[in-house]
Amino acid sequence: MKKKSEGRLAIVWLALIQGVLASGAVEVKPSINPAVVGDSVTLSLSPLTNLRSGSWAVGESLILTWVGDQQAVFPAHSGRASVNVLTGALALNSVTVADSGVYVLQSSNPELKAAASIAVFEPISNVTLRANRTQLVELSSSAVFTCSVSSGSSLSFLWMNASAELQRRDGVQLTDGNATLTIANVTRHDRGPFRCRAFNPVSHGTSDRVNLTISYGPDHMALTVNGQNTTSFDAGSNLTVLCSALSHPPAQLRWAFRGQLVNTTGPLLQRFNVVEEQSGPYSCLAFNNHTGMNSSITARIEIAKTSSRSEQQAINVMLLPLLLLVELLSLLPEKL
Template identity: 70%
Template sequence: MEKKGEGTFSIILLALIQGILASGAVEVHPSINPAKVGDTVNLSLSPSVVMKSGNWAVGDSVILSWVGDQQAVFPSHNGRASVNVVTGALTLSSVTVADSGVYVVQSTDPQLKANVSITVLETVSNVTIRVSPQTNLMEFNGSAVLTCAVSSGSSLSFLWMNDSAVVTASDRVQLTDGNSTLTIVNVTRYDQGPFTCHAFNLVSNGTSDPVNFTITYGPDNMALTVNGQNTTSFSPGSNLTMLCSAQSNPPAVLQWVVRGALVNTTGPLLELISVSKEQSGPYSCLAFNNHTNMNSSITTNIVIGDLSSGSEQQEVSVWLLPLLLLFGLF
C-alpha cells in the first residue's frame, strides 16, 4: 500500500512540475504592440504548443474558451475574436482603445498560463491651435496663450516649435496641461513665430498649421552711417550719403536734424552734395513709432576740414533733441 501511495504522489508531483515548467517556458507574442484602433492583432505562443483545451481572458473577463475543435466566444467579443484550436493563438480584429489590457491564456492540457499587456491607441488627427486673447500684441505689454487641440488621438504628448526651435519652459514661458497649453508672458519681438504644435503618440503624429503674432516694438537699436564708412571726417567738396536705421514694427518714421535745426527731409537717407566746412556739425536722426508712441535718436558729428566749433554745436543739438521730439516733430 505504501508503494502505491508513493507512486501516486510522484505522478502528482511530476504533473505540477510539468505545469510550472510549461508556464515559465511559454511566452505570448503580439503581432503589433502598440496597435492602432481598427488593427487586427494576433497573440501567438512561443514556443509553439499543441493545446487540446484552454481559454483567453483580458483582465478578469473571459473572451473565449475551447475544447478540441469547438470554441465558444463570449458576447463581449462576438465577431471580433477567434482562436486557433491547435496552437491556442488568439486573433482580435477591429480593436478599440477599450481592448487595451493584460491578456491571459490558460490551458490544462498541457498545463500552462501566460500573459501579455496590449495597448491600443487612437491615431492623431486634425491638430489645431487656439489663441487667446489675440495675435496683435505690444512688446513687454501683453501675454499670449496657445492651446493645442486634436479631433482624435489617445495617450498624447505635445511638442511646441517656434520656427525651427523647440519651445522650452522659462521665466516667461509656461507649459501646462501636459504641455498642450503654451503661455508666453510679456511677449517680445522674438515671439512672433511661426508657432506650431506637434501632437503624437506611439502609433501616429500630426502637426498644426502655423500661428504668427504681430508684435509692435521700438524704435531702438538705431544705427547711422556716412558713405558706409566708420569715419566722420571728410574733405570739402565731398558728397555725403547718410543712412539711418532703427529696429521698429511697424517701421519708424524717420526725421533729420542738421546742426540743431529740423530739416524738411524724412526717410532713412540724407544726401549732401559738395559739402563745405560750414556744413560741419552734429547730424541727428530721429525715429518715432506711432503704434508704440515711443521715440529714439542717434547723432554723429561730421567734420568738413578743420572746424573748432563742432563740439559746441553737437552739445546744443543733443540738448534740443528732446524738445524737438516732444513739440516740433510729430
C-alpha cells in the same frame, strides 16, 4: 517490457511538459503590438501547446472560456473574440482603443497561466495649430498656441520654431500634456514659423505653419555723414546724413538741428555748400506708432572755416611788389 518502458517515458515527458508549463516557460505572443484601431490581433502560445480547456480574460473581465471543442464568449466580446480550442490562441477582431490591456490565459488541463499586454492606438489625423493672436508687441505681449487633432489617441507633442525644435527657456511653458505652448513677453526672435508635431506609436502628423508679427523698436540707431565715420568737413562741402534704426514696422524719422525741428523727414538729411554757421548737433528722432516707443541719436558736425576768394586776392596783391623786386634783382649784372 518494451511497451512498459515507452509508457513510463511518456509519463515522464508529460510530467516534464506540465512542469515547464506550470513554471511559466510558455509565453503569449501577440501577432501585432502595438495595433491600430480596426486591426485583427491573435494571441498565440509559444511554444505551441495543446490545451483541452481554459479561459481568457483582459484585466479582471472574462472574454471567453472553452472545454474541448465548446467555447462560450462573454457579451462584451460577442462577435469579436474566438479561441482555437486545440492551441488556446485567442483571436480578436476589429480592436478598439478600449481593447488595450493585459490578456491572461489560464488552463487547468494542462495547468498553466501566461499573460501578455497589447496596446491599441487610434491613428492621428488633421493636426491643427492655432494661436490666440498673431499681432504682438515685443516684451509686452504673450503668445499662446494650441495643438489639436481630429483623431488620435495617446498623443505626444513636439514643438518646432522654424526648422529646429523649440528651445526651452524662461517664459516658455508647455501645459495640457504639452498640447499648449505659451511664450510670455515675446521678442523679435519669436516670429516663427511655428509648427507642432503630434505622434503616437503608430502614426504622426505635423500642422501647417503659423507666423507671428512682432512689433519692436526703434533701437540700435546709427548716423553716418557722407558714408564716413568722420564728422568734420570743409566749408562749401555737400553733406548727406543717413539715419538708421531697428524697428518693425519701420520707424517714422524726423530731424533736428541744435534742438529745433527742421522741415525734413525720412532717413536722409542733405545740406549743400555748407558754411561755418551750420556747425552743431544734428539729431535724428525715431518713433514707432505700433510700440509707442521713441529713440534718438545725435552727432556734432563741424564745418571748418576757409579763406574766401577776395581774401586770397588781397594777399596776392600785397605780395605782388615783392615778387617784382625779386624779378628785377635777378636781371642786374653780377658786378653790381
